[in-house]
Amino acid sequence: MQFASRLDNVETSAIRELFKLLGTPGIISFAGGFPDSAMFDVEGLKEASAKALDEEPGGALQYGATEGYEPLRSQLSAFMKTKGVDVDPSGLIVTTGSQQALDLLGKTMISPGDKVIVEGPTFLATIQCFRLYGAQLISAPIDAHGVKTDELEKLIAEHKPKFVYLIPTFGNPSGAMLSLERRKKVLELAVKYQTLVVED
Template identity: 90%
Template sequence: MQFADRLNNVETSAIRELFKLLGKPGIISFAGGFPDPAMFDVEGLKEASANALTEEPGPALQYGATEGYQPLRDQLSTYMATKGATVAANELIVTTGSQQALDLLGKTMISPGDKVIVEGPTFLATIQCFRLYGAELISAPIDAHGVKTDELEKLIAEHKPKFVYLIPTFGNPSGAMLSLERRKKVLELAVKYNTLIVEDDPYGDLYFHAAPPPSILSLSKDVPGSRDLIAYCGSLSKVLSPGLRVGWMIAQPELLAKATMCKQFSDAHTSTFAQATASQYLKLGRLPAQLAIVRKVYAERA
């Protein structure tokens, strides 16, 4: 069969192969970012799903808006405020996991041959996603304090990338933490070179000791002109349940509109039942206590 040329740039992800091991008894994989099932708040999710079917059965089981289920968008706006970022509900869209947010960025931003700067190393699935759309990936060096911003500036100036992709808080797979000083520098570089910064933040709530520095998104309020140059990808997968497949993307209006249009072509909308369940769970207020449990257990294991 004659397949699309774009598939020549990618191969089967090792991550998908790792998923197959999860069902085997006795297997504990350190190779993927898989939460321990024992850490899932099953009782809370039972209550949340029951509430969704009791209080809003029609909307929870019906087709929904591509942008996302409005009560969940409202809850996520409140959730982001607890993380120091002022985000209106209409400034975010709900995605089927943060992985879809990255795919939508690839669809809306990357043309074949475009350059994208990523950390070296970075998340394998992101590499595969961006390459699928024809990106040439440029690797920026990192150390224990995250991407080296002096080297990053040289690469931005030389390659003029479509965007820069970073996991500033507990980078995957490095574990590096971008320092507060470097986060501010990244924002300054975004403005100086008019370059989009994609902040992937699936792990930010899973700190073991002191809280990490504020997100790049939340710091953008201190750097004039930088807010519209940040696309933030969030997820409930690591802190609540990967099976819900609920993530979100925050970006400036034009980018969100293009991403929403592309999402219409792929899945129409993220599962409304999953969104209603997530909304009800956040409404119950159980997440802070659950996070405290998860942090304690994972810290002891680490």
């Protein structure tokens, strides 16, 4: 079978290989970033599902707006206001996990050959996703306090990337936390170089 040429350089996903270990009896796998399933709020989810199905069965099961359930977007907008971010519900899209947002980002923002700056190391599935859209990835070095902003500035100035992709809180796989001082610097760089910064 002739697959699309964009798949020519795709290798087996390392994540998928790692996840196979999860099913092995007796193994507690630290391979993926899995939360402890004992922490899942099963009762709360059961209750919420029952309430949604009782109160608005059509709304719960029917196709909905592509942008996401409007009452949820309004709630998210109100939540973000408490964090100092003034965004209208119409400026928000609800995605099925962060990975769908990354894919949409690749689809809408990356043309083949575009440069994207990521942290070195960064999340494996992001690398694979952005490469599928033809991105040329450039690694910015990090330490325990996240991306080194002086190095980042040099890379932005040199490569003029389409965007910068960061995982500022609990970097995957580094676990690094971007310090407040560096967060402010990243914002300054975004303004100074008119560069889009994507926070995962």
